[in-house]
Every structure is written in structure tokens, then in C-alpha cells.
Amino acid sequence: MPSSILKNFPPFKKPLKVLFVSAEVSPYVMVGGLGQVMKSLPAALRRSGVDARVFMPKYASIDEKKYPMEMIYEGLKVPTDDPEKKELICNVKKYTPAEPQAPTYFLENMEYYEKRANVYGYSDDPIRFALLCRGLLEFLQKSGWVPDIINATDWHTGFLPNYLKTKYSQDQKLSKINTVFSIHNLYHQGVFDHHTITELDFDDGRSDITPMFSERLAKQNFMKRGIIYSDAVNTVSETYSKEILTKDYGEGLDELLKEVRTKIYGILNGISYKDLNPATDKNIPFNFSLHDIKKRGKNKSNLQKEFNLEVSQDIPLIGMVTRLYEQKGIDLLFPIMEVLLSDFNLEFIIVGEGDAKYRDFFSNMAKKFPKRVGFHPISDFTLGRRVFAASDIFLMPSRFEPCGLTQIEAMRYGAIPIVRKTGGLADTVFDFDPRKNTGTGFVFEKYDSTALFGAIIRAIETFKHKTSWQGLVRRVMQADFSWEAAAKKYLSLYKKVISV
Numbered sequence: 001m002p003s004s005i006l007k008n009f010p011p012f013k014k015p016l017k018v019l020f021v022s023a024e025v026s027p028y029v030m031v032g033g034l035g036q037v038m039k040s041l042p043a044a045l046r047r048s049g050v051d052a053r054v055f056m057p058k059y060a061s062i063d064e065k066k067y068p069m070e071m072i073y074e075g076l077k078v079p080t081d082d083p084e085k086k087e088l089i090c091n092v093k094k095y096t097p098a099e100p101q102a103p104t105y106f107l108e109n110m111e112y113y114e115k116r117a118n119v120y121g122y123s124d125d126p127i128r129f130a131l132l133c134r135g136l137l138e139f140l141q142k143s144g145w146v147p148d149i150i151n152a153t154d155w156h157t158g159f160l161p162n163y164l165k166t167k168y169s170q171d172q173k174l175s176k177i178n179t180v181f182s183i184h185n186l187y188h189q190g191v192f193d194h195h196t197i198t199e200l201d202f203d204d205g206r207s208d209i210t211p212m213f214s215e216r217l218a219k220q221n222f223m224k225r226g227i228i229y230s231d232a233v234n235t236v237s238e239t240y241s242k243e244i245l246t247k248d249y250g251e252g253l254d255e256l257l258k259e260v261r262t263k264i265y266g267i268l269n270g271i272s273y274k275d276l277n278p279a280t281d282k283n284i285p286f287n288f289s290l291h292d293i294k295k296r297g298k299n300k301s302n303l304q305k306e307f308n309l310e311v312s313q314d315i316p317l318i319g320m321v322t323r324l325y326e327q328k329g330i331d332l333l334f335p336i337m338e339v340l341l342s343d344f345n346l347e348f349i350i351v352g353e354g355d356a357k358y359r360d361f362f363s364n365m366a367k368k369f370p371k372r373v374g375f376h377p378i379s380d381f382t383l384g385r386r387v388f389a390a391s392d393i394f395l396m397p398s399r400f401e402p403c404g405l406t407q408i409e410a411m412r413y414g415a416i417p418i419v420r421k422t423g424g425l426a427d428t429v430f431d432f433d434p435r436k437n438t439g440t441g442f443v444f445e446k447y448d449s450t451a452l453f454g455a456i457i458r459a460i461e462t463f464k465h466k467t468s469w470q471g472l473v474r475r476v477m478q479a480d481f482s483w484e485a486a487a488k489k490y491l492s493l494y495k496k497v498i499s500v
Contacts, residue, residue: 015049015050015051016050016051016148016149016491016494016495017050017051017053017145017146017147017148017149018042018045018050018051018052018053018147018148018149018150018151018494019052019053019054019055019136019147019149019150019151020038020041020042020052020053020054020055020102020151020153021054021055021056021132021133021136021150021151021152021153021157021160022034022035022038022054022055022056022153022154022156022157023056023057023119023120023129023132023153023154023156023157024038024056024119025038025039025054025056025104026038026039027039028056028059028062028067028104029056029059029061029062029119031119031120032323033184033269033403033405034153034154034184036405037153037184037236037269038054038056038153039101040270040271040272040483041269041270041483041486041487041490042054042101042102043100043101043102043483044100044270044483044484044486044487045487045490045491046099046100046101046102047100047484047487048484048487048488048491050491052102053102053103053104053105053145053147054102054103054104054105055104055105055106055107055132055136055139056104056105056106056107056132057106057107057109057112057113057128057132058093058106058107058108058109058113058114059113059114059116059119060113060114060115060116060117061117062106067095067097068095069093069094069095069106070093070094070095071091071092071093072092072093072094072105072139072143073091073092073139073142073143074091075089075091076089076090076091076092076135076138076139076142077089077138078090078131078134078135078138079134079138080134080211080212080213081209081210081211081212082211082212082213082214083211084213085213088109088111088112088131088135088212089109090107090108090109090131090135091107091108091109092105092106092107092108092135092139093105093106093108094106105139107131107132107135107136107139109131109135112124112127112128112131113128116128123191123218125156125191126190126191126217126218126220126222127212127213127217129155129156129157129159129222130159130209130212130217131212132156132157133152133157133158133159133160133163134159134163134167134212136150136160137160137163137164137167137168137174140173140174140177141171141173141174146173146174146176146177147177148177148178148494148498149177149178149179149180149494149497149498150164150177150178150179150180151179151180151181151182151490152179152180152181152182152226152230153181153182153184154182154183154184154185154188154223155188155189155190155222155223155226156222157181157222157226158181158221158222158223158224158225158226158227159209159222159225159226160179160226161179161181161225161226161228161229161230161231162209162225162226162228162229163209164177164179164229165229166208166209166229178231178232178494178497178498179229179230179231179232180230180231180232180233180234180493180494180497181226181227181230181232181233181234182233182234182235182236183223183226183227183233183234183235183236183244183402184235184236184402184403185402186223186235186244186249186250186251186253186402187251187327187400188223189221189222189223189224189251189253190218190219190220190221190222190223191218192218192219192221194221194251194252195252197219201219203219203220203221203224203225205221205224205225205227205228205256206228209225223253224253224256227253227256227257227260228256228260230263231263231497232263232264232265232493232496232497233260233263233264233265234264234265234266234267234490234493235264235265235266235267235402235403236266236267236268236269236402236403236424237266237267237268237269237402237403237423237424237426237427237428238266238267238268238427239266239422239423239424239426239427240266240400240401240402240403240423240424241264241265241266242266243400243422243423244257244264245257245258245261245264249400265493267486267489267490267493268403268424268427268428268481268486269403269405269408269424269481269486270408270481270482270483270484270485270486270487271405271408271409271412271481271482271483272483273412273482276409276412276413277412278296278389278412278413278414278477281385281389283381283382283385283386284299284385284386284389284413285298285299285302285386286298286299286302286389288389288414290474290477290478293414293470293473293474293477296389296414296473297313299386299389299390300313300317300390300391300392301313302386302390303317303349303374303386303387303390304317304347304390306374307349307374308370308371308374309347309349309371309372309373309374310347310371310372315345315346315347316345316346316347316392316393316459316460316463317346317347317348317349317390317391317392317393318346318347318348318349318391318392318393318394318395318418318456319348319349319350319351319387319388319390319391319393319394319395319410319415320348320349320350320351320352320387320394320395320396321351321352321384321387321388321394321406321410322350322351322352322396322406323352323353323354323379324352324353324354324355324358324359324362324377325354325355325358326355326399327398327399327400327401328396328397328398328399329396329397329398329399329420329447329452330358330361330397332397332447332448332449332452333361333397333449333452334361334449335449336449336450336452336453336456337361337365338365338368339453340453340456341365341368341369341372341373344457344460346372346460347372347373347374348365348372348373348374349373349374349375349376349387349390349391350362350373350374350375350376351376351378351379351380351383351384351387352376352377352379353377353378353379359377362375362377363375363377384406385413387410388406388409388410388412388413388415389413389414389415391410391415392415392416392463392469393415393416393417393418393456393459393460393463394406394407394410394411394415394416394417394418395417395418395456396417396418396419396420396425397418397419397420397444397452398419398420398422398423398425399420399422399447400422400423401419401420401422401423401424401425402423402424403423403424404419404423404424404425404428407419407425407428407429407441408428408479408481411428411429411440411441411476411477411479412476412477412479413477414473414476414477415476416440416441416442416459416469416472416473416476417429417440417441417442417476418441418442418443418444418452418455418456418459419441419442419443419444420443420444420445420447420452421443421444421445425443426443428479428481429441429443430443431443432458432462432472434462434468437468437471439472439475440472440475440476440479441472441476442455442456442458442459442462443455
């Protein structure tokens with residue numbers, strides 16, 4: 001099975017140098033949870049004495065007035081291995097924020113980053129992210145600062161360990177660097193659909209990376225190559241590190257993952273307890289804490305009014321802040337949501353954007369039950385925080401969930417989660433036992449609408465018992481999923497990789 005317990009190693013004689021490479025990093029640009037992790041984890045490591053830094057593309061949306069940068073290297077020539085267009089010219093800039101936030105390097109290229117309005121979603125994304133990987137290594141050849149560890153993240157950076165172990169294997173400076181490849185979501189392996197790949201287009205993961213302008217590049221599996229060539233692989237929860245070894249969760253890579261299982265680790269993501277603090281958060285209308293938890297109810301009334309729902313503290317309010325995709329288990333609501341709304345006294349507020357079939361479903365529910373359902377079909381950071389602070393129950397019935405952050409964030413604000421027992425949800429939410437008065441939420445195991453229905457009924461029935469419910473609220477608010485705990489495990493992993 002994957003390694004989940006990391007042994008302690010002697011401290012380094014000098015500060016460990018770690019460079020994170022990512023397609024998105026908050027606050028510069030953030031599409032999903034990856035961006036938030038790439039802000040918080042390096043900062044936590046720096047607080048532990050690690051010289052952690054970040055490398056990312058410089059997109060058009062990044063404001064240099066807000067984040068003043070210095071030019072570190074101008075006219076960087078990045079090989080493409082293409083016989084006609086042999087190199088791409090880039091610049092590298094650096095922004096140094098206040099501690100503990102990590103110094104960040106930006107790879108600047110007009111064509112592939114600065115002319116693009118979005119982070120993802122272009123037909124030439126393979127070129128853009130191959131350029132990120134190769135550009136970093138070319139920059140490090142010329143840099144006075146060289147990391148001990150490069151921590152690559154998700155498929156966008158999967159070529160990096162591959163390039164390092166092949167193209168740069170004889171480089172005196174770079175060949176000493178170790179790599180960790182962090183899988184945030186195995187489902188995404190490149191721009192192709194790995195579920196329908198033909199035998200002709202199959203990538204063995206070990207042949208040479210094709211030239212950047214080759215049509216074949218888009219069919220090479222970035223994720224597979226990151227797994228094969230990295231010195232260690234980690235997923236963002238211990239349960240997910242075990243699940244990906246199975247056919248149900250392995251996304252076609254389960255046999256490969258079994259082969260390399262001795263270098264697979266699971267480290268649960270954390271959250272920032274300073275940023276996510278209901279006592280000080282300016283994004284919620286009424287601040288509260290464990291010492292004045294009754295104030296939390298004002299946020300519920302406020303949100304009920306905003307969505308024109310019936311205002312009552314006695315009606316359980318179920319919140320969802322999610323991307324509207326198949327992964328999130330929304331299909332399980334299709335057969336049961338109307339029954340719940342017709343036969344039980346409860347309310348739903350859903351915030352998120354995504355696939356049309358889910359938008360249409362929630363829009364229809366809101367029209368049919370205007371006093372019971374509120375739907376905001378656009379992702380909204382501020383509104384999400386208010387849903388956390390107002391909801392009695394937070395629903396996350398995911399089909400699979402590598403880690404999940406929103407259930408942890410909702411718990412921080414006192415919302416009781418209903419989750420499916422999978423991935424990081426299984427590692428962060430423990431089923432309520434009314435006899436022992438233990439647990440932090442309501443957990444169901446089978447991916448089935450009836451199982452979800454039962455968990456919701458258990459929750460709304462428990463909600464009627466105010467003493468038990470308040471005990472639940474206090475337990476979830478006191479749960480500790482801090483980045484400091486995660487950073488210690490990453491540090492142990494880095495030490496283990498270097499010692500091998």
C-alpha cells in the first residue's frame with residue numbers, strides 16, 4: 001500500500017531549498033483549490049525555516065502595479081526540439097511579497113501567457129505547459145539559486161521530472177535536484193480524454209517527449225510522465241493515495257501506480273486558520289466565535305432574506321459551494337431533491353458554475369420551490385464564505401474527492417458536513433454517533449441516491465435536538481486542519497527523498 005507514515009530524519013545543516021511549480025498560484029491567479037494550496041503550503045514551509053519559492057507563468061491578468069516585479073533574466077532561450085522553430089524567447093521576473101508568503105518567479109512569454117485571458121482551456125495548452133517546465137530548467141541553469149527539491153503540481157508540470165531525468169540528466173547543476181510530483185486530481189492528465197484514447201495514440205510515458213510544435217505532444221500523458229520520472233509522488237489525502245491504486249479511482253493509471261507504490265504518499269491539504277476565521281472575516285456580515293456562537297444565526301437569517309427564502313432558525317438550511325461537474329456527486333440529488341423539498345421542512349442554497357445539465361436542474365428547483373431553494377450560478381468567493389457562515393448543513397456528496405477544501409472551510413465556520421466516504425472527505429469528516437455523542441458530520445459510503453437521502457434525513461432529524469447539534473457545531477469549529485501540520489509531513493517527505 002502507499003506510504004502514509006513518514007519517518008523522522010536528522011535536520012539539515014543548512015536551510016532546505018524547495019521550488020514549487022504550478023499553473024496557478026493565489027493571489028496572482030486562482031481557478032480552483034490548487035491556487036490556494038500554492039499560496040498556503042510554501043508560506044507554512046517558510047515559517048518552518050524552509051527556503052520555499054514558487055515558479056509560474058505570467059498571465060495577462062497579473063497586475064504588475066499591484067505586484068511590482070524585478071527582471072531576473074531577460075531573453076531566456078528555451079529549446080523546443082523543433083527543427084524549424086528551435087527556441088522560444090522568455091523573460092523571468094520575480095515578485096517578493098512580505099513574509100511568510102513565498103518569493104514568486106514568473107515566466108513571461110507574450111504569445112503563450114500574456115495574450116491569454118484564461119489560465120486553461122486552449123488547444124495549445126500542451127505547448128504552454130511544456131514551455132513552463134522546460135523554461136524553468138533553462139532558467140535554473142543560469143540562476144544563482146538552485147533548489148534541493150522541485151515540487152511539481154498536477155499534469156501541467158508532469159513533463160518537468162521527465163525533462164530533468166532525460167534532457168538534463170548530465171547537467172552538473174540540475175542533475176542533483178530531486179523531484180516530488182503532487183497529484184491534486186488524477187482525473188485530469190492532459191488536454192486529451194484518457195478514457196477514449198486509441199491504441200495508436202497511447203503514450204507509454206517513457207519514450208522521448210516530442211518537440212513542442214509536434215501534433216503528437218497533445219497526446220502525450222503529462223500525468224503519467226510525472227509519476228514515472230519523479231523521485232516521489234504524493235496525493236492530497238491518505239485515503240486518495242490508496243484509492244488511486246484501484247481500477248475505480250485509478251483513471252487508467254492504476255497498474256502503473258501499483259508498480260511505483262513504494263514512492264507514493266498521502267498528505268492531507270490544510271487551510272489557513274488566519275484567513276478563514278469567522279471571528280474576523282470581513283466577508284461575512286456578522287462575526288462570531290465559539291464564545292459567542294449564537295451570533296452565527298444572524299448570518300443565516302441574512303442569507304435567507306437575500307435569497308428570498310422563509311426566514312427561520314428552525315428550518316435546516318443546506319448549503320453547497322461547488323463546481324457543477326460530475327465529480328461532485330450532484331447526479332445523486334436528481335431523484336431525491338424534489339421529494340426532500342416536498343415532504344420535509346428544509347432549504348437549499350447552491351453557489352457554483354459548471355455543466356448546463358446541473359445549472360438547469362438547480363434553476364428548475366428554484367423556480368418550483370422559490371421559498372425553499374436559492375441558486376447562484378456563478379462562482380463567488382465572498383458569497384461562498386457567507387454560505388459557510390450561514391448554513392446549518394454543508395453538502396458534499398462527491399463521486400471522488402482527492403482532498404476537498406470546502407468541507408474543511410465550512411466546518412471552520414460551523415456548518416455540519418454531509419459527505420460521501422471517499423478521498424479527503426473520509427479523512428476529514430467522521431460520522432456522528434448519537435449514542436456516544438461523537439463525530440463531526442454525516443457520512444454515507446455507497447455512491448447511491450438512497451444512501452445520500454438517508455444521510456440528509458439523519459442530519460435534519462439531529463438538527464431538531466439542539467443540544468446535540470450545538471455539540472456538533474463546536475466540534476467542527478475546533479477541528480484542526482492547519483497548514484502547519486501538513487508542512488511538517490511535506491518536510492519529512494522532502495528529507496526522505498534527499499536521503500535515498
